[in-house]
């Protein structure tokens with residue numbers, strides 16, 4: 134086992150953690166399976182790479198990539214809410230369109246960033262040149278993104294976004310335009326995914342039009358894996374789980390590769406993990422076979438919910454029907 | 456004050472024909488008046504409330520609330536002025552969020568939501584004060600998720616959330632129907648207390664005739680989309696449940712026998 138490769142997996146895990154946090158926002162908070170991310174991840178990479186090659190500072194390039202991703206997310210949101218296209222389909226449409234957009238932005242399928250300034254070379258020039266540099270950069274970034282999501286979801290606006298995912302009827306009855314909340318949530322989420330794309334392009338030294346394939350599955354696998362370990366009872370735990378899941382997912386891939394899996398087989402392994410995790414409750418129920426509750430347990434449950442057995446029930450007074 | 460004029464709503468029922476759910480209804484509810492709404496299944500009570508709340512748009516007619524014509528307003532815009540409690544206790548609250556988060560969202564009814572902190576210590580103190588008189592102990596559980604509450608507790612919380620900003624109008628659609636009799640009674644008493652204390656203009660749909668007569672200032676009966684009986688003052692005070700059933704039969708033009716059977 135190589136410590137170097139292991140460190141690389143953790144680096145990547147934290148980098149993809151930002152992506153997982155974006156997916157957490159749509160999948161867990163808005164309850165929206167958003168395939169737009171398969172397009173916004175390479176979009177962020179493309180925008181950042183082209184800007185950097187054109188002489189823009191890498192930091193500005195990442196910020197613009199975030200905005201580009203947010204705009205793409207808003208397009209999906211608009212199609213879903215205002216044009217009443219089913220969420221999954223709306224996101225597939227944006228993702229498909231983004232493939233052309235990304236090729237237009239880059240002008241060709243691949244933009245190399247070798248010998249270009251990146252956030253990493255900038256930091257090295259300023260004296261932070263260390264084998265753990267990327268680990269620190271991605272660690273700090275992932276933590277900042279996690280904390281900003283935690284903060285956002287505790288504001289008045291963020292509470293309304295959460296309620297839109299939980300109970301749209303209720304939050305509408307409190308005067309909130311749920312359409313706007315869905316668009317906002319999708320924009321924030323896809324902005325983060327594009328930001329992850331922009332950072333990873335600089336880390337790996339190129340942007341590629343094909344790098345988005347399977348982004349949603351990576352994100353879902355991370356969120357589901359993380360939440361299996363840390364119950365997402367609060368937002369804080371939910372985002373922590375997404376981050377942890379992203380790192381674990383990379384480690385799992387690393388070990389799968391060391392165990393002799395071909396890199397081309399990884400997708401089916403990932404899909405398998407997601408299917409297993411999603412089917413978990415149903416499988417558990419089948420395997421265990423429901424244990425029959427005893428009389429005592431039934432009585433206890435009945436007492437707790439205030440049920441009086443038939444016969445002991447007093448006549449229901451004042452209940453004339455019409 | 457709520458003023459409804461000529462309000463009409465039809466639903467297509469297939470085969471090109473329509474069902475008239477609400478038929479040219481005129482209704483004026485004075486500020487602070489508590490009106491109970493009765494009528495058989497399918498009479499149009501829920502549709503009337505849904506039209507007022509903006510869940511449906513009417514085919515004809517106008518709705519004016521406190522002098523403002525809201526007929527074409529979107530549902531969420533009206534919600535700034537109209538509080539609602541639904542029949543299903545699950546509908547009025549966000550289950551995965553805490554009691555205090557739910558209250559915070561309700562406190563901002565109709566206001567712009569910004570990036571300010573949702574639940575502040577000051578807000579928490581307010582919520583404790585608001586919940587303590589209910590006697591449900593919810594003031595000690597502000598940070599519990601709402602899904603852990605019983606149906607009655609959730610419905611009480613929904614009621615608090617619907618009324619805490621003292622909206623111009625409160626709409627209650629059989630909001631105790633899904634609860635067991637004892638809990639229903641408690642929620643009903645809470646409703647009466649809040650509506651009376653805040654002097655809320657209220658429409659409450661119920662199938663319980665005794666509740667309809669005992670609570671509030673006025674009772675209207677709907678049948679086939681129209682208001683067929685409008686009781687208030689001494690006339691209403693004298694009215695008993697059997698009287699009301701007689702009135703109901705007359706309005707419907709059917710034999711009393713049917714209702715006797717229902718009563719038995």
Ligand SMILES: Nc1ncnc2c1ncn2[C@@H]1O[C@H](COP(=O)(O)OP(=O)(O)OP(=O)(O)O)[C@@H](O)[C@H]1O
Nearest residue numbers: 466474475476494495496497498499500501502503
């Ligand atoms: N969304 C809808 N689409 C089609 N028809 C509807 C719709 N909503 C209501 N209706 C019809 O309009 C009529 C009035 O229904 P409404 O729900 O208002 O009655 P209600 O008085 O509330 O009855 P209940 O006491 O059963 O709740 C019924 O015939 C119903 O089938």
Ligand SMILES: [Mg+2]
Nearest residue numbers: 500501502628
């Ligand atoms: Mg109804």
